[in-house]
Amino acid sequence: MLRKIEYTKENLSNVIITKIFRCPICHNSIKISDNSLICDKNHCYDITKKGYVTLLKKNKLRIDNTYDINLFKNRTEFISKGFYSELHSLLSQIIKEKGTSQLIVDMGCGDGTHDNIILNLINDNQTFIVGTDISKVGIECSTNYVSNNFIPLVADLNYMPLKDECTDVILNILSPSNEKEMNRILKQDGIIIKVTPKKEYLCELRQILNIKEYENELQIEKNINKNYIILKKYIINEQKELDEESMLNLINMTPLSKNYDCNKNIEKITIALNVYVLKVSNQCA
Numbered sequence: 001m002l003r004k005i006e007y008t009k010e011n012l013s014n015v016i017i018t019k020i021f022r023c024p025i026c027h028n029s030i031k032i033s034d035n036s037l038i039c040d041k042n043h044c045y046d047i048t049k050k051g052y053v054t055l056l057k058k059n060k061l062r063i064d065n066t067y068d069i070n071l072f073k074n075r076t077e078f079i080s081k082g083f084y085s086e087l088h089s090l091l092s093q094i095i096k097e098k099g100t101s102q103l104i105v106d107m108g109c110g111d112g113t114h115d116n117i118i119l120n121l122i123n124d125n126q127t128f129i130v131g132t133d134i135s136k137v138g139i140e141c142s143t144n145y146v147s148n149n150f151i152p153l154v155a156d157l158n159y160m161p162l163k164d165e166c167t168d169v170i171l172n173i174l175s176p177s178n179e180k181e182m183n184r185i186l187k188q189d190g191i192i193i194k195v196t197p198k199k200e201y202l203c204e205l206r207q208i209l210n211i212k213e214y215e216n217e218l219q220i221e222k223n224i225n226k227n228y229i230i231l232k233k234y235i236i237n238e239q240k241e242l243d244e245e246s247m248l249n250l251i252n253m254t255p256l257s258k259n260y261d262c263n264k265n266i267e268k269i270t271i272a273l274n275v276y277v278l279k280v281s282n283q284c285a
């Protein structure tokens, strides 16, 4: 079995992947050279032993304690147990219908578990996912998937280290977004798949924490409508049984319950999501 760094080097050397990066500092092209990515002006970004690369505009990591290692590990376990299986089937179906050999960029991929499952379902060895997140610990967790056409990058979704019009599909799952950057990196026939919470998402957890339901579902849709053509909208609304271990994963996988002293049981959990398939409207391009 290869080491993680070897998998990432192999993935970065793929003919599709090797052409897509640009230097976050000077915007020149980036090439792979030994264990680094180097731009035409010699800005150098090492491929770490764990198999990820940090491609940030400022070579400083923003320390964000909202999402820590414990949170990402619990996300990995909870997502791996199938609580999002309808979402995964839907996303892989949409991508497969678009075509083979797709370059997918996940903006705000966290621990990368959604991407790994989607890659397994797509099962096409020429489709790659570049997973990007500002959180170093999230991206470190996501390096478990480098043997599966997954390329982990610490990157800011407001300054994507990718060339213009290089991406077939953008995934944006429960994460912030930057329309300008999305439109810049997307190919003319590319699509954006944006997943947002419905009002009822995780309502049983919110209830025991005394937090109101998500209220801005309509406002989010208004903003999407302003900026994009909605090709399709799907709704996922499932209530799933929780065993004790999954309940603890759930409580620990979100910043909502930081400092929560677990004394009540949650027996069921609602996974309610809006899934938008979007195209850039000419007015915004």
Ligand SMILES: C[S@@+](CC[C@H](N)C(=O)[O-])C[C@H]1O[C@@H](n2cnc3c(N)ncnc32)[C@H](O)[C@@H]1O
Binding pocket: 067, 075, 107, 108, 109, 110, 111, 114, 132, 133, 134, 135, 138, 155, 156, 157, 158, 172, 173, 174, 175, 176
């Ligand atoms: C709720 S989590 C969702 C993660 C993953 N998509 C999932 O559904 O499991 C939001 C993610 O957005 C990331 N994020 C926030 N601001 C970001 C930025 N400026 N650039 C890249 N990622 C960012 C966070 O680090 C976090 O991993």
Ligand SMILES: [Zn+2]
Binding pocket: 023, 024, 025, 026, 027, 028, 039, 040, 041, 042, 043
């Ligand atoms: Zn440079």
